[in-house]
Amino acid sequence: MTTPLPRRLAFLGAFLGVSSLLATCGEEGSQLHELEGVRVPVAQFFLEGTPADVAKATKKAGCETWADKKIYCQQYPVYTGIDARKFKLRFVSISPEGEVATVAMGALKRFQVRLGSTNVQVNDVSTVLEGAERKAWGFTKDASNSRVLSTKGLRVEETVFDFRVPGLGELLDTKNPSPVLALDYAATSSKGGRTDEGFLTFFVYPDPADTAAWKTLTDLAAKQGIADDAALARLKAAAKRNTPPDLTGVSPKVGAATGKKLDLEATLVGSDPDADAKTRLQWFTTRGKLGNERARKTSWDAEGSGPAGAFVVVRDLQGGQDYGFTTVDVKE
Amino acid sequence: MKVNSTPRAQVSSLLAAAVACLGSARALAQDIAPTEAPATAAPAPAPAPAVTAPANETVVLRGEVKAKGSTTPLKDAVVIQSDNRDNNVTTDAAGRFEITLPKGATKLLFRAEGYDELEMSVSDGVLAESGPVALEPAAEVLRLGVIRARRKVEVSQQSLQRDELERIPGSGGDAVRGLQTLPSVIATNPGSAQITVRGSAPGDNRFFVDRLEVPFVFHLGGLGTVVPTRMLEGVDLFPGGWSSLYNDATGGIIQLRTENRIPERFSGQVELGLAQSSVYLEGNMFGTPPSADGGAVASSNASAPAQGDAEKSTARVDDRIGYRAGFRRTYLEVYTPIIKKFVDEERLSFTTFPQATDYQFVLNGNHASGTWQAYLLGAADRLSLAATTGLSSSEDGKSKFGLFNYFETAGARWQSNLGNGWGLTLAPQQRYLIIDQEFFGNTVDVRSNKFALEAALDKRFSSQVSATVGVRPEYERVTTDVDAIQFPAGGPNPFWDPDTAPRSKERRVRDTVSGAAYFDVLYRPVQPLTLNPGVSALRGNWAHQLEVDPRFSARYALSQNHALKAGWGYYSQRPEAVYDSKDYGNPDLKLERAIHYVGGIESKLGSSWETDFQVYYKNMLNFVGNATKEPEKKYENNVKGRSKGFEALIKKQRTGRWTGWVSYGYSKAERRDPKSGTWRPFDFDKPHSLNVVSAYKITGQWEVSSKWQYQSGSPTTIIRGGRFNQATGRYVPANITGDGTLEANDDRLPAYFQWDARTDYDILYDTWKLRLYLEVLNVTNRANVVGRRNSPDFSETQDVTGAPTIPTFGVIASF
Secondary structure, eight states, X not given: OOSSOOTTHHHHHHHHHHHHHHHHTTTTOTTTTBOOSOEEEEEEEEEXXXXXXXXXXXOOTTGGGGGGGTOOEEOSSEETTSOGGGEEEEEEEEEOTTOOEEXXXXXXXXXXXXXXXXXXXXXXXXXXXXXXXXXXXXXXXXXXXXXXXXXXXOOOEEEEEEEEOXXXXXHTXXXXXXXXEEEEEEEEESSTTOEEEEEEEEEEEOOTTOHHHHHHHHHHHHHTTOOOHHHHHHHHHHTSOOOOOOEEEEEEEEOSSSSSEEEEEEEESOSOTTSSOOXXXXXXXXXXXXXXXTSSEEEEEOOSSEEEEEEEEEEOSSSOEEEEEEEEEEOO | OBOOOSOHHHHHHHHHHHHHHHTOSSOTTTTOOOOOOOOOOOOOOOSSOEEOOOBXXXXXXXXXXXXTTSOXXXXXXXXXXXXXXXXXXXXXXXXXXXXXXXXXXXEEEEEOTTBOOEEEEEETTEESSOSOEEEOXXXXXXXXXXXXXXXXXXXXXXXXXXXXXXXXXXXXXXHHHHGGGSTTEEESSTTOOOEEETTOOGGGOEEEETTEEOSOOEETTTTXXXXXXXXXXXXXXXXXXOOTTOOSOSSOEEEEEXXXXXXXXXXXXXXXXXXXXXXXXXXXXXXXXXXXXXXXXXXXXXXXXXXXXXXXXXXXXXXXXXXXXXXXXXXXGGGHHHHHHHSOTTTEEEEEEEEEEEEXXXXXXXXXXXXXXXXXXXXXXXXXXXXXXXXOOSTTOEEEEEEEEEEEEEEEEEEEEEETTEEEXXXXXXXXXXXXXXXXXXXXEEEEEEEEEEEEEEEEOSSSEEEEEEEEEEEEEEEEEEEEEOOOTTSOXXXXXXXXXXEEEEEEEEEEEEEEEEEEEEEEEETTEEEEEEEEEEEOSSTTOEEEEEEEEEEEESSSSEEEEEEEEEEEEOOOHHHHOTTTSXXXXXXXXXXXXXXXXXXXXXXXXXXEEEEEEEEEEEEEEEOSSSGGGOEEEEEEEEEEEEEEEEEEEEEBTEEEEEEEEEEEEEEEOTTTOOEEEOTTOOSEEEEEEEEXXXXXXXXEEEEEEEEOOOEEOOOOOXXXXXXXXXXXXXXXXXXXXXXXXXXXXXXXXXXXXXXXXXXXXXXXXXXXXXXXXXXXXXXXEEEEEEOTTSSOEEEEEOOOOEEEEEEEEEO
């Protein structure tokens, strides 16, 4: 923005301000956190097994806590050259009690990062939108675990879907680095056919230590006529292995006044374990109203009495996700 | 002061001259029969009624007539001896009169155009009341030349005068908002002052204050115009087919005209409103009024020496300097405690409530061969808030937004009649601009200094041919401090995740030279026909951004009251700076270009009715859109557009008790998607728009006005569910296009209708008046659908309705 001053720049800025003011009054409305249908708030890639199974992965702080989930560590970004058999794709759905969810995998699209763009955004699909659909990428359903969370009368069901992705190796070929993959899915509940569609975008880079793969990428950039070291530097930065957020506590606290006014708080082991990532939260509740479903700590007016539940997912903006659930018995 | 003391013929001619001066034969002295009248003494200044020594049973009474509620003297008011109406005089420019009365005269009658007649007792040659005679405004206005109709100089032109703009219901007295009552002038959003004209985008318009360009015209993107209406004489809108005198725009030209006369006296106005207040002062200084020495005046109150048609005069120049100063400020922050009660602070919190400030200072005067004006204008907006957007990684889950926009511009316009048909206009301008913005934790701070000089040379070759040639070179230095992520091509879209976009922190300094030149000819080969060929050249920010635009218009007067008109031309404009920036956009972009076709007929019906019917077609050739051929360049000249329509305006000038106008516009505006090649309705396309504006004076002090507005609904896009983006944790519309845009416009909101009403009441004091106004927006409390809001997962759509019935009131004190 260094050209002679746009006669509309001021308008744009003012418009952004005012429109955001107006939009925010309703954009993040209170409906989203109300768990009235099936939602798939969590999607994770991870490597299964022991650390030895992941030859090129360095053990990171926080990965151990996943042992109870029989996974080693979330992988993000996905590195080329890794044994695809060790990969699992996990979706977690939540739905009102009695609504059993199923997940259908949709199309996979593969995009090429536009290295030539002066504004290449390595974690943002908006610059890599051109892609061809691949139909032959198989998903093998590994297991589904459906369980009613928590206590009596609580209307929420969590279902964990694990998929193996044997065909992923084809896409992790070190000779064809830097693709961006987008995966469509749809979760459908058994009641009323309610669905929650979504997509998962993930990036496949060479391991930063894999000099041969990065030479391939550099050669690719050269073919595209790019002499922008900064763009490659950004790619390498994006390829840095991410340590996912670790949610260690979700706590509702009953307020003193009415017994229905609660404070919800999510506790993390450091909001930025990598020191290079930020986190975002999103709350879902079985009933009531939230002050701000995006805040680490928020008020919760759990209308009515009896058990109420709150589900929270935390994202670290680099593909790492964790989630937790808590209940409270609200007294009259 | 004119003295009616001469023989009958002279009285007759003087009266006729006085009345003719006012523009109507409906004489103020209509029942005055020319006859021999007693002689009066020679005029002499007399600020208050006084009596000279009686002689031969007569007395000479001197006095002053003024408007009640102000100190404005009434020129050409007629003072009549009630029982001998043949004996009358008229007041001079200072409102003074001197009349010789028989000693036994008992009553004097005072008449002035636009004011109620007043009869006052006289005893022994002394008025019953001391001090100036104050006349109250009349309910009926004869419009005897008081409102000077501006000659239409463009084939497609609409003008509204200040007194019309100030009282249009629903506009809050805002100048540009008032234009929304004209055909095919549509508000971008209900309640916004920002306008679209004939199917063009708001940014395709260009705004001038006289010949000064202002960098932004609206507070906070559309809250109101940065120049208060009180500073203006009127506003001209050229919606298409304008001459080569204006460039760098394809939508419309909006000319905010300041007054060019020297204020005769010190006066002012203070307005107190619910959300803002303002103060305005005007007067003159230095020099002496032309009437003080009785000499003729050259160039006093003169307008531009258009086409060099004024000859040099040796008469004394009115050497006074007029000044006008204004200041406005909003104060929404005083409502903080109230607003906080209605705002959920967990979702929305203000750091700075919206603030808008503007100031104006204008000087004008005369020089030996013309006129000059000097300007200092400025405006500032502030706003900062934090709100939930779902895109925040902060602990409170809110994103921060803030802006501080400020501009100051100083300039001058110097117009000179060089003699022999030559005229010269020079208009230098300096402008300083600050744009500081914070959004999603990013900051962009812009400082810009711009210098421009417009020079125009007029030549009147004969009564048939005149021409104008002009240039406007511009130099600008822009310093930009950026600590921000990079926007994706085309701006933010639902895929966009500001926390993962690349960030740059740097200072960029850039100097650019651009400019425009024009050549315009007026040719009248035969009396009823006027041809206006011309050519305009525009050079943008880059050397390859150069276009030469030929233009042509013609006007044929079918009679004194009817004229046919037509215009055609090419129009170019610079792309937005973010588009053709070397660092951010595509410097290879060309100028955006359009072709206008305009035709119509305008008429005057009787003394107070005007009609204007126009058809138009606009072809937009190469507007900027997201790149499709070479995506890495982000932007290309790949968007085409077209609009066509019909407009009708029937207007009754302010005569009698009421004024008003009816405007109707039919339009069809479309844009072509560069990727698919399909045409779709333009975002601001509204096929039908109808406005009925009327004002009625119940008494001289009380007026009621009304505005009915009907418009087709805005185009909108049907959202077919949502899809959850696992990367951002937000849903996006399921039918979003590949480049993240939603521009199908495959649906339309319900039609919009609103009735606004207003009433103004003047309380007249001796030398000042208090105007109370009450404005009621949406009188019928109609729930107009102004948009659609989707649930966060796009599973449900809900109509968003506009404001309910809202009364506002204010107080304006003026003297």
